Amino acid sequence: MNYFTRMIIVAGALVPSLMIAEKSPVVSSPKPNVIVIMVDDMGYGGVSCFDNRNFKTPEIDRLCAEGMKLTDFHSNGAVCSPTRAALMTGRYQQRSGCDEVVNADPRVPMHHIGIHADEWTFAEAMQSSGYATAIFGKWHLGYKPEFHPMRHGFDEFNGFISGNIDAHSHMDRMRVQDWWQGEALKDEPGYHTDLINKHAVDFIERHQSEPFFLYVAHGTPHSPHQARASKIQRGPDKGKIPDWAPEETYSKDRKSEDWLIRHFILPVDEGVGQIRAKLEELGIADNTIVWFVSDNGGTGGNFTTSPLTKGNKSQFYEGGHRVPGIVWAPGRVTPGSVSDELMLTFDIMPTSLDMSGIEAPEGLELDGVNLAGAIFKNESLPHKIRFWNMGSKGALRDGHWKIVVSGSESLLFDLEADPRETKNIATQYPERVTEMRRVYDAMLEETIADSPYTKPEKPKSKASKPAKKKN
Structure with a gap:
């Protein structure tokens, strides 16, 4: 049992038991429903069953208590678009060319990049097997019409295509209206999290008699940090409180019941509870698999980083990509179980395809692997080397060894002995560093070669050298 598993079990022990008597998982009928709930910019400190020390997230905690906690789950990227591309393709994001943030600014080259028509997506795979498919919330895989989610296997879409929107006016950071209903740019009044929750529950109700794949892609807790009664921050009504807002005021005090961030995140928690309750009400919970994950680590502004992990969003220390992971599947997953197997976002697709x-x-x-054995049978996964990259920075994981790359330098950490990455031991193991850097460079070169986009040639890596110890 590794350090993270020990620490997270301690945190989980504080969650009251909400489970029925434990029983051996029994595999249900074929073609289970699949729901992926992805939050935005949430690190280990975002939910109380992991390491939120500020407030409780009771519905997510219940999902965890009745399901499996994944203590070594990682986003494929340290920022938004790359992880979403990996989820949608089951492959490293470098292969699809979506290995950086798809930018809202049309003057930036990455504004014109998106998921290519040649990609075989998660939604297309499920759709081809008779699944009803929908995404509600954040897409962030391209602005052009050919990148729209309904061109890539989704039957339904209500949400936004940019990286973030005002929770009320639904304008992106360029002050462009960005709320879609299907393929039409058409606004819908309401708080973004509530709209996403509403559409998700309605979709489940309408498709209860057929297999479905539902992608619930929240924009929370990404900035702007707005609760239901916060002022509008973008657009002509900036500074106004929307008509639908409840009578609430918010505090900057983390210990207060009125803390803004608490009221910002808890609507997501409520939505998780609404989805679970609807599945149980309709009698389809036993044939549904629910994943709860984040697209990358937390930020200082949303207070979801954790002292258990070093770093934050956009960095390749653990805090940038080790994120909360939960699988809830009544009758399949042993309630209250924990896995410390290494898992990544792109593993969700091959696991779901196998189950279906x-x-x-x-x-x-x-590139992703089938996790069914680890999740449903508590089996060990085959050893896999995994890497992360964006620009000149990245990381590579080989068992408990990890290098963090910056240009030609490589830091080395032993995550088993030093899970918080406090001691760079590269100078003690120069041969290991050299070999891991060689593998990193080879994996990066091989995956980028598949990209459908021509990009400026990146500078070739100089001979890797161990970074000097920095404590």
Whole structure:
């Protein structure tokens, strides 16, 4: 049992038991419903069943108590778009060319990048097998019409395509209206989290008699940090409180019941509870698999970073990509179980395809692996080396060894002995650093070669050298 598992079990012990008597998981009928709930910019400190020390998230905690806690789950990227591309393709984001943030500013080259028509997406795979498919919330995989989610396997879409919107006016950071209903740019009054929750529950109700794939992509807790009664921050009504807002005022005091961040995150928690309750009400919970994950680590502004992990969003220390992970699947997952197997976002797709009896097209190899054995049978996963990259920075994980890359330098950490990455031991193991950096460079070169986009040639890595110890 590693350090994170020990610490997270301690945190989980504080969550009151909400489970029925434990029983051995029994695999249900074929074609289970699949729901992926992805929060935005949430680190370990975002939910109380992991390391939120400020307030409780009771519905997410219940999901965890009745399901499996994934203590070594990682986003594929340290920022938004790359992780979402990995989720949608089951492959490293470098292969699809979505390995950096798709930018809201049309003057920036990455504004014109998006998920290519040739990609075989998670939604297309499920759709081809008779699943009803929907995404409600954040897409962030391209602005052009050909990148729209309904061109990539989704039957329904209500949400936004940019990286973040005002929770009330639904304007992106360029002050452009960004709320879609289907393929039409058409606003819908309401608080963004409440709208996403409403559409998710309605979709489940309408498709209860057929298999469905539902992607619930929240914009919380990404900035702007707005609760239901916060002022509008973007657009002509800036400074006004929306008509639908409850009578609430917010505090900057973390210990207060009125703390803004608490009221910002708890509507997501409420939505998780609404989804679970609807599944149980309709009698389809036993044939549904729910994933709760984040697209990258937390930020200082949203207070979801954790002292258990070093770093934050956009960094390749653990705090940038080790995120909360939960699987809830009544009758399949042992309630209250914990896995410390290494898992990444792109593993969700191949796991779901296997559960649904769907095979990838001939010649297409997914980078993600099937997690069913680890999740449903408590088996160990085959050893896999994993890497992260954006620009000149990145990381590579080989068992408990990890290098963090910056240009030509490579820091080395032993996550088993030093999970908070406090001691760079690269100078003690120069041969290990050299070999891990060689693998990192090779994996990066091989995956980028598949990108459909021509990008300026990146500077070739100089011979890797161990970074000097910095404590």
